[in-house]
Amino acid sequence: MEAPLSPKESGKFITENSKDVFIENKGVREVAELLCEKAATKEFSIEGWKSLHELNPQKMDEAALNWVFAVSTLNFSFWSEREDAKCLVKYKDKTYSGYWALCAAFNRALDEGIPITSASYYATMTLEQLKHVLRSDTNVPMPLLEERHQVLTETGTILLEKFGGSFLNCLKKSEHSAQKLLQIVVENFPAFRDEAVFMGKRVALYKRAQILVADTWSLVASKDDLYFHDISCITMFADYRIPQALVHLGAMRYSDDLMKKLKEGVLFQSGEQLEVEIRGCSIWCVELIRDIMLELLAKKGQDLTDEVNAVLIDYYLWDYARDHRREMADIPIHRVRCIYY
Numbered sequence: 001m002e003a004p005l006s007p008k009e010s011g012k013f014i015t016e017n018s019k020d021v022f023i024e025n026k027g028v029r030e031v032a033e034l035l036c037e038k039a040a041t042k043e044f045s046i047e048g049w050k051s052l053h054e055l056n057p058q059k060m061d062e063a064a065l066n067w068v069f070a071v072s073t074l075n076f077s078f079w080s081e082r083e084d085a086k087c088l089v090k091y092k093d094k095t096y097s098g099y100w101a102l103c104a105a106f107n108r109a110l111d112e113g114i115p116i117t118s119a120s121y122y123a124t125m126t127l128e129q130l131k132h133v134l135r136s137d138t139n140v141p142m143p144l145l146e147e148r149h150q151v152l153t154e155t156g157t158i159l160l161e162k163f164g165g166s167f168l169n170c171l172k173k174s175e176h177s178a179q180k181l182l183q184i185v186v187e188n189f190p191a192f193r194d195e196a197v198f199m200g201k202r203v204a205l206y207k208r209a210q211i212l213v214a215d216t217w218s219l220v221a222s223k224d225d226l227y228f229h230d231i232s233c234i235t236m237f238a239d240y241r242i243p244q245a246l247v248h249l250g251a252m253r254y255s256d257d258l259m260k261k262l263k264e265g266v267l268f269q270s271g272e273q274l275e276v277e278i279r280g281c282s283i284w285c286v287e288l289i290r291d292i293m294l295e296l297l298a299k300k301g302q303d304l305t306d307e308v309n310a311v312l313i314d315y316y317l318w319d320y321a322r323d324h325r326r327e328m329a330d331i332p333i334h335r336v337r338c339i340y341y
C-alpha cells in the first residue's frame with residue numbers, strides 16, 4: 001500500500017478538494033496580524049509550555065519524556081455530551097477538565113505511588129487499575145476508558161519490546177530530526193497512525209504523533225538548544241478545538257449544511273469526508289497563517305523563522321480556545337469518538 005501524503009501535503013490536498021469547509025484569506029491575514037503582536041511574548045514562546053502550564057513536567061529528564069509519551073498516548077476524545085455534566089479531576093486544590101483532567105489524573109497517580117508513566121507498569125495494568133487512575137471527581141467518567149486501556153497496554157508493550165521501555169531511546173534514534181521522530185512513532189505504534197482515505201488518496205493527519213513530537217521539543221528545548229533542526233515540518237494538530245477557533249476568528253468557514261449538522265450535534269465518524277475536510281483544512285489554514293506571519297514580520301525587519309512555526313501557533317490557538325469557550329459557543333465542535341484526537 002502506498003505511503004500516505006504527509007500532514008502538510010494532506011492539508012493542502014484536502015483544502016483543494018474540500019466541498020464544505022473553506023479557508024477565508026481575509027480572516028487568515030487578520031489572525032496572522034493578531035498573532036504577530038503576540039510573537040515576541042511569553043504566550044508565544046517555547047518556554048510557555050512549562051511556564052504557562054503547571055501540570056506539564058518542569059524539568060527535562062527521562063521520567064519527564066516518558067510522562068509526555070504516556071500522556072500523548074491517551075490524549076484524545078475528552079468532549080462531553082453535555083457541558084454541565086463532564087469528567088473533572090481535582091488535583092492540588094484545582095479542578096481540571098478535558099485534556100488537563102488527564103494530566104491531573106496522571107500526576108495524582110504518581111503522587112499516590114502508581115508508576116503510571118512507566119511502560120513496565122502500564123503495559124500490563126488492568127482496566128480496573130486504569131479506571132482508578134483516571135477516576136473522575138464527578139459521576140461522569142472520562143470517555144472511552146476501554147479504548148484507552150487497549151491503546152495504553154498495546155503501546156506500552158511495544159515500547160518495552162522495541163525501545164527498552166523508554167521514549168528516550170526513540171528520541172536518540174531520531175538524530176535531532178522531528179520528521180524522523182514522527183516516522184519512528186507512526187511506524188512502530190499503531191495507535192498513533194491517524195490516517196484516512198480522502199477522494200481516493202491516503203492522507204495522514206497524525207495529530208497525537210505530532211503533539212508528541214512537539215511536546216518533546218518543548219520539554220527538551222531551551223533558548224540555546226532548540227534540539228530539532230526541522231521542527232517546522234510539524235503541522236498544527238488536527239483536534240476538535242482549533243477548527244472551532246479558526247471559524248470563530250474568521251480564518252475558516254463551514255457550509256450551511258455542515259454548520260446545521262454541527263448545531264444538531266451529529267456524531268461524525270472518524271475518516272468520513274466532512275470530518276477529514278474539517279481537520280485537513282485546519283492544518284492548511286494554520287500553514288497559511290504561519291506564512292503570512294513571516295511575511296508581515298519580515299516587512300518589519302524581523303526574522304523570526306525559528307520562533308514562528310505551526311506548533312507555537314497551534315499552542316497559542318489551543319490556549320485561546322480554552323480561554324474563550326463562551327465567546328465561541330455559537331461554533332460547535334465536531335463530535336467524533338475515536339482514539340486519534
Ligand SMILES: Nc1nc2c(c(CN[C@H]3C=C[C@H](O)[C@@H]3O)cn2[C@@H]2O[C@H](COP(=O)(O)O)[C@@H](O)[C@H]2O)c(=O)[nH]1
Pocket residue numbers: 049053056075076077078079097098099100211215236237238239240241242314315318322341
Ligand atoms: N491542537 C491541539 N490539540 C490539543 C492540544 C492539547 C494539549 N497539548 C498542549 C496544551 C498545553 C500544553 O502545551 C500541551 O502541550 C490537547 N489537544 C486536544 O484538544 C482536545 C481536548 O480539548 P479540551 O476538551 O478542551 O481539553 C483533544 O482533542 C486533545 O487531544 C494542543 O496543544 N493542540
